[in-house]
Amino acid sequence: MSITHITVRGARQHNLKNISVSIPRNTLTVVTGLSGSGKSSLAFDTIYAEGQRRYVETLSAYARQFLDQMERPDVDAIEGLSPAISIEQKTTSRSPRSTVGTITEIYDYLRLLYASVGQPHCPQCGRPISRQSADQIVERIVALSPGERITVFAPIVRGRKGEFREELEALDQQGFRARIDGEITEITEGMRLEKRKNHTVEAIVDRVILKLGPDGKPDTRRLEASVAKALQMANGLVLIGIAGMDETLYSSSMACPDCGINVPKLEPRSFSFNSTYGACPECHGLGSIYDFDPAKTITDWSKPLLDGAMGPGSASQYLLKLI
Template identity: 35%
Template sequence: MDKPDVDYIRGISPAIAIEQKVSIKNNRSTVGTSTEIYDYLKLLFARVGRTFSPVSGNQVRKDSVADVVDYLFSLPADTRVTILAPLLRTEPGRPMSKELDLLLQKGYGRVVLADGQNAFIEDLIGEGKPEVEGDIFILIDRAAVQPGDEDLQFRLSDSVQTAFFEGHGTCIVKLDNETRTFSDKFELDGEVFEEPSVNFFSFNNSYGACHTCEGFGSVLGIDEDLVIPDKSMTV
């Protein structure tokens, strides 16, 4: 049925008119699927829906480069910030000295050790040098925040993007007395969540359907009590 050509309607309750062209019975058919309402609702929930962690009840969200830069420029002027990225082993079992050597070849010169001290990579590797223990963080950039400085904004944006890349999705901003961690992964409380999408709200789609009934609303199976109502009798 064609939609009416109107600009404004007032005082009329919402109504749905369904034109039945093909009478095919389907267990998954509803008023929503027979009209466009279901498509609009899927799009609405996919775009404005929010995900909350069942562990802490906090909202799950992933950070972007713009989120980190906005946080940096919300700090008072002349605040000293350090952008770090955790140094992760690219291969299991590889010595940390080898990872530091690869880091040096990429052009990085300094790292931050687990005790918070800065160190030159060249001073940590070489013959006779012991393996570094504890967590190591790549020193990406250091700066003093100057609100309104566009050149600094572009520079910090590149640094944050580099930190996300080197840290495999993790960027750390260190202040004088505070450290804040940002992540571009959709996870919280140690759990990875599915990002809202249109298919996620499709009950008749394998991506969003119930894993038990597969979107039918009922489960086919055998009820032993109906098959053998009197279990005291022999087969």
């Protein structure tokens, strides 16, 4: 039988007067009252203290020596209690990147969990993302680029720190050029990148212009070979650049078969708001966007912007400099 409540009997910690309460589990419960009525004594000094004490007791003697074990609160019994986390209302950090997950240090474990067992879904249709074969990738490329010039890249390194000397040497030996941090670069012997900076290294596998075959359909044999080579070099990833269009990353491991939306392999950084690969592209992981409301700035829409549209002071030199 599952436990549905946390039951406290005979709590006398600090100013508590032998009270007994039953708190439902898996719900949000607010403890409220006048100052000095015993809210903190019940929540922090009784329930949390006992939950933390019981958890620490389950650890080895070696692990316990590094932790501060709380004393048993003055209470007759507490039932249905799980290991507890306590976060005070006062902020411990003013950083916008500080969350409950980072404060309690479970954030990194959650990222590992989601990356290991997560099931990606298409953000457009909501269907689970499935594997995509090389033939399916070629079909989607052909549908997007009839007669256009196609550049096939193999993403060797994507936003990681290091010198990547071995990777560059391997590309040089195979005769590939590379696009390093957005710039096409000739690889030279002994070339290495700056160790402490994030780098993106993409091998230029081929440049293809699809031509019509005898049957009137695009001849995709060269494109198929190039895509297969890129997938082999980049562990199932291929980046396609088409003239006049945004580059598209295709994956042989995860792609929506209906919408054609590709997602990279799930990694812990995919769930990190401190990484460019996991952060929201709009707010950059901060959770808020700085913007202005024209309706609150413009007071008279019939006037020029610098001649009274923003009310008194519209023509001030200080405002002109800001604009």
